[in-house]
Amino acid sequence: MNIIVLLILCGNVGYSQNDSGKTGKIEGIINLDSIWNDKIYLSHIPDFGKMYTMSKSMIIAETNIDSTGHFSFDTNYLPSEDNLYRIHVSKKDSSPASIIIGGKDENHFFIIANKYSKISINNISTINSIEINSSKQNLIIRKIDAITNYIDSTNFNESRIKSDFVEKAFNEQIRQIADTCSYPLVALYALKKSKFETNVSTNLEFYQNFLDKWQNEDSAYFKTFRETIPKRKKQVGSNVFYYSMILLAFISGLSINYFYREQKNRKSNLLTTLSVQERKILSLLQQGKSNKEISEEHNIGISTVKSHVSNILNKLEIKSRKDVLDL
């Protein structure tokens, strides 16, 4: 064991991730053996694609590890929004900007923090098997890391078939964490660790639903992730049908309206062809009066009334007295 880390207690404060107005701090106690430098570094990871990128420009702070193994980073200058950070140490024969991935000398771990974060790192046995107290987000991060470390150890110790099976099962478990996690950045960290790139094509809806859930997240992390997930295809077929039906209904309405208006105009034109006497008789017909009643009212013979009625029907192009009522 190259790195022996002792217990650290970061005061007795009940820490919270967004303890606005109070000074934040990331601290711990680690004891390194002689191959390691007595410095520890904090790097900002601007997107998940850069988790395993090492550059001096990414290192935002370095601090000494004192003789008791204590180290501390102030977080006052960090953004108030959660971001991903990497803490690493370097070997004496190596550059401060060095990253070791895998094996017993793995030299880094990831945390999520903001300017108010108070994070204490406890009971470290190796740099990549640390425990973090007082930060729910980072506790979940550690859980995810523990699962991925288990997958790696299975690759080393078990047959290929078993390790493939274990990898699939545990990556699914990490995706479940991503699905149910209430911390957006932690959920995204889980997806990154589950090797989502190999799963997108077969499980696209899961990732689209994930992005729907976090649609209001506009951090650079989410923006980059969105670019890697194919967008939902708009349902062109059903939309075209929907708009066609509306258009058809509109045109039908216009046509019907036009038809009735034409009919009305035509009938009012026909009415102008009636004589004064015929109009008077038409008026009585519309009141439902019989030939006899019309005859008595106008003091004309019934045969004359019949003649007028016949003319009226002919001129108005209607077949019976009943149709007169509909005019």
Next chain:
Amino acid sequence: MKNLSKITLATLLFTILTINAFAQETTFDLVRNVNMFTSDSEVKNISLNVQQNTSSLFVEIVSNVQYGSLTIEIYNPKKEKLGEFTVESQLPTTDKVKKEYTQYKDSLGEFVSGQIQKYVNSPTSGKWIIKIIPKEAIGNIKISSRSLMNDSNP
């Protein structure tokens, strides 16, 4: 008759021991060094042929970059990416740097280093690819691999 039994038993034991001796696993080590002295940007694929009887594979890649950037990716024969890292220098690779580097390459400033280790039990047989993607990079890469092969299971 007794002698015949003893001879048969001795022959049998000899045969079993001989088979066991040949059934032991052997290791196959490979080390490759790639130096980039002239701000390299050419993508290179280093392949590792993993035999069917390989019981485990260990790959370690160590790289140091003084200028430019360098990405290393490891792929198994199914073309699944198993690991990657990138090392980037903040220093631009100017013509002056290139010239000075060839003259004073041992005395130039700090470097950025990356290292990855992969252990795989029962690795997929076939061509494992280590993809080297430099961008105006000056530095070096050391690739070490160790294959443990079971001789009795060709």
